[in-house]
Structure formats: C-alpha cells, structure tokens
Amino acid sequence: HHDHLESIRERPIGGFEREDVGHVGLLLRDDSRRDEQCAETAVSALVYYFVPNLRVDRSVLLGMAAISVATCSLARMLFERIVDEDLFKRRVAVYGAGSRSRSLLDLRRRADQRGFKIIGYMPTDDDEIIVPSDKLVQRPNDLYQWALENNIDEIVMAMDDRRQGFPMHELLECRLAGIEILELPSFLERETGKVRLDVLNPSWIIFGDGFRASPTQQFLERAFDLGASLGLLLVASPFMLLAMLGIKLEDGTSAPLLYRQKRVGHRGRVFEVLKFRSMGLDAEMLGAQYAVENDPRVTRVGAVMRKTRIDELPQLLNVLRGEMSFVGPRPERPEFVGELEQRIPYYRERHTVKPGITGWAQLCYPYGSSEKDTIEKLQYDLYYVKNRSLIFDLAILVQTVEVVLWGKGAR
16 A cells, blocks of 8 residues: 555645645555455445445445455455565665664664655764664665666765765766655655654754745634534434533532633643543642553542543543644643753643644554653654645544544543
C-alpha cells in the first residue's frame, strides 16, 4: 500500500494535495490492512444475503465471496514466496556515517524499512564513524555515476558537518537525473510519521514546507468542527445521560457531574477543558498529577467512562466555543507546560494549532506520563502541526473510531 501511495503522490488526486495521500498512507502500514478487501467482500455478502430484494442469488453471491477470499489469500501467499520484496523498495544511499546517521541505524525492524532499502553509508572526512563496517561503502570519485550504476533512487544527506566537502555539483547532477536528494529530517519524517527531535534544526522548519495553514483551510476546519460537534452531540446524548446518572448513583446527588481543569490551548491561552468526572472528589488534594495505569483515584463508573471515552464527550462544548478542535495535540496543564518548555526543545510549537479531542500522537503512541513519553508524543504532534489538512484530520478520525471500539490506549 505504502509503495503504491508514494508513487501516486507525484500528481494531484481528486483535488487533494499530493502530500495528503502520503499522510493517509501512513495509516495503511499495519499488516492487518492487507485483509480489508476480503473483509469488505464478506460484509457485502452479508448485506446482500439479508436484503434479498436486491435480486441477487444468495447462493451464487456467497460462493463468489468464498472464492474471492480464497483466491486473494492464495495469490498473496504465492506472491510473497516467489517475488523478492526488495524489488519494490526504494534504493537509498546515505551520504554520511557519523552521529547523525544513528537515527537511521535505529530503523532496524522489517516494518521500519518496508518502503526502502539502504544500500550503504558513505563516510565523509569530518564524520566520527559509528556505522558498522559491513554497512559502509567507499565514497566514489563520481557520485552521479555510482548512483546510476547502483540504481539509487534517493540520497539522504546525513553529514555531521556540511561546511567542508559538500558535493554540490555531484548532487546537482543526481537531482537533474531524477534522483531524489533528501534532508535527513525529511526522510525520517516520511518513513516514521514523526518529526525526529534528535536531527531537527530550526532552518528545516523555517525554510521547509508545512507549518502553515491558509485562511480557506482554517475556515473549512472550523466549519467541520461545528457540524461534527453538533451531530455527535445528538448521537451521543443518550450515553451522556447514562454517564450523568452513573456519577450521581455512585457519588451522591450533590456530587458535581463535570470536572473543569485548566489547560494550555492555541497560542498559549489557558482555558477550562470539560470532562465527566471520573475520579473521586479528593483526587488532587496533593496538587496536579499525571494519570497512571490502574490509577486508584478513578471511580468504578469513571473506569467504564475512560475505557469507552465517554468522559471526553463534554469537550464537544469546548469545540463549539472555539477553544478546541476535533483533531490536534492534546492540551496539557499549565503546571506541566512551563517545565516542559524549558526542558524539551520545540515544545512551544505544538501550541501553534488548537488542541484536539483526538490526535496523531494518540493514534501512534500509547499513553505515557514520563518525560521520555512526552518527547515521543511531541514528535508526532510536530508531524501533525507540519502536515495538517482536512483529509489528514478525516483519516485520523476514522482511525480513532477503531481505537474507541477496541478500547486501545484508554487509561
């Protein structure tokens, strides 16, 4: 899926920007997506079976569905056994073998290298070589000719020091011949779906694509937030009533239904996020705390609400008021933001968009409360801030529905 999507990014599709296709492609990397066509066939068979007025012979339809599933499975199995998977991968050469290459060495799993194959690392004069010797290739006298002979599709620039020995003319020849030249942060962003802080520099943000939104895009996003919030409030109102009844039955009629908590939003503005109260009344007598797994402060009704995400539904009111959006980085508490901005570079940049009920980081990274977890989630948040668009938001929302239905990541 990913290779096919990458190949069609070079042209507009249905009026969407070419980058949007790549963002949706990141959501298709899970191996389970391979079986969607078979699943759709089975669902279609059930629909036609229980709606006989469609005038389709049910026995024929079920037989064709069974044959389709068996044929798809057999064809895939034979294809994987006969065809070398490297045939469809982009052949990548890395110019540099020093400390900046460490991030590429971390991509060791088969899933991490699904769309590319690294042919070798070329050490430069100023690199402190950390790449294993079996992965090194001798730097050629003619980079352009070497790239042609080895069928190189992309060259990733990972030099430790560009001030000396930068092969400008050779890279220009390669670029004009159709070989892609990529900055290391851009390559990692595309392959991992996050902006790696360990290789990030301010010039990449300043001069690169993304990190902006047109007035038209902002208008469409706001219109979508308003329409979706009103629609979801109507659909979810019975569940909200049950949640309110459960809170009153467990904690008494005088117990407050909503929990109001100050969070940092767009451009650093502080607002009150609304949630159904899922913890006891004395949950934060000792001050602000991160949530932890199996948190003892959570009530029995609260545990059910958190598992099903019902406790988040009052945030639809925050969306209607313009304080939040459906999709965006999760808002954090002011007590934590001040410390995190001092310790973690680029943390402030996540506040350049409205916070969201769900987000890219929530889909890609499990809930965590340590500083390391915060850094990992920030990398996904920055990827969203850089590449946000309406179709990317829709893809995140579709994936969020699966997360809610299967109860993944709730705490």
